[in-house]
Amino acid sequence: MSTTRILTKDIDPSELNELFCENQKSFYLYIANYAASGSNENQQDTKPLRLHQIENLIDCIFSPNMHWSFYNAVLDTDIYNTMEKYHRNDKDKIIKRILSLASDYKCPMRVRVKSTAFDTVKLLKHYGFFELPQMNDEFQYFDFYHSDIVLKYDVKSDVKIYELNDSTQTDCRMRKFEWGYVLCESFGFRNPEIYGPFYANVWSRVEVGPTKPVRMFIAVKNDQVIGGCHVSFANGIACLFNVTILKNERGKGIGKALSQAAMISARELNYRYMALQASKMGAPIYKKLNFKSIPSYKTFVKIATAAWYYKIIEILLVMVGVQRLQLFIKIIQKLSNNFLVVIIIGMIIVGIYIVTMFK
Incomplete structure (x- = not known):
């Protein structure tokens, strides 16, 4: 089958969420290959992420000493099935190893689980993972073949939107570093003095550009990054990640313009589908762009810290449901x-x- 046919074939909406999660796994692994790998032990100590493949089977990313991070994740949506597939009878050993690493790195672990993975859900609950609340319309997709929407973006003249390219732009690393702080502020982390440098450190290391698996668009105003997004291409679909805008720049169409810039890049590469995970604020915008809902996966979290406030949250989720x-x-x-x-x-x-x- 040709590449074009793969990119333009019909995909049932129920399958798109699985492809999105596979794409997200590729996205995170790409980030981790830059932000977690060191040529020697001393260099490894300075890296913001840690990447482990448990028993050569389950990929996990850890963010040492980060109470919350997008990159504290088990990158498998059906752990139980994966272990069964490879005839592993030491499931407890594998889970305990994951939890041991999370404890060593003092960070929680997040697992996204497909809706049909009942045995995985049972296994995670047995080890104290609890399910996080999820909003409706969290996962959405766009079908370029069944939409007559005109893709163009207009922003005020003092805002410039363009794609970053490590190969041709000397200030690319600096712009990615700035964007890390935008991400932290946009998501409202309570300790920006900790999370700002963390995300800036992660993303300043990751190579982006038109020929890379991850492409990055930013919005610049007065020579400062005020927003950005990422788009990745894998498993036959395009996926949009991390559409973020500084709070004082919201409501001006910048997030929509960034999304459309990413959509145009996907269309130019002949991708038929784009999928994303929308925030509460972003969901209505994507609806206006003709994105449609697809079933969401469940998200489970295991809190490694003993801090009382985290334990209260865990108790509430377990007891109330x-x-x-x-x-x-x-x-x-x-x-x-x-x-x-x-x-x-x-x-x-x-x-x-x-x-x-x-x-």
Whole structure:
């Protein structure tokens, strides 16, 4: 089958989420190959990520001492099936090794699990992983063959959107470094003095460009990076990642323009489908661009730290259940947008559960 036929073939929406997760795995591994590998042990100590392949089977990425990171991940959506496929009877040993590394690196672990992987869900729950709440319309896709939308982007004259290229731009590394801080601010991390340098360090190392597996577009204003996104091409589809804008630059069409720049690059390469994982804020924008929903995978997390506030979150999710917690969050959001009210209500609930536990 020719490359063109592979890129343009019909794909059922139910299969697109699996392809997206496979693409995301390739995306993370590409990042880790730059940000986790060292030529010697001393250099390895300075790297922001650690990459391990457990028993030559399960790829895992760790972010040492980071309480939360996109790159703390087990890169397999059906661990149980993978171990069965290779006739491994030491499943407990493999899981315990993953948890041991997470403990050594003092970071949580995240696992995305396909909806049909019931045995994997059972295995993860047995070892204390809990399911995170997920919003509706989180996974979305775009079919270039069934859309008449005109792809063009317009932004104000003081904003410039362009693609980064390590091979031709001398300031490319600096721009990627700046974008790391934008990512941190955009996602509202509470410790920017920690996460800003971390993400800047990771991305300044990763090669990007038109001939690389990962392409990167940025928005620049007054010679400063104010936003950016990544697009990767693997497994027959294009995937959009990390569309981020500084908070004070939102609502100006910059995120939409970055998304369209990435979409144009995919169309020029004859890709039929683009998939993404939308944030709550980004989901309505993609709907306007004619993206459609696909089933989301479940996300499970195991918290390695013993910090009391993380343990309370874990207790709540286990005792209340992810579906009830999602419903409760929606009710609170409808009742009030006042952050203080939400915090007070949350503290009351936590107090009730703690009292219940120690009765």
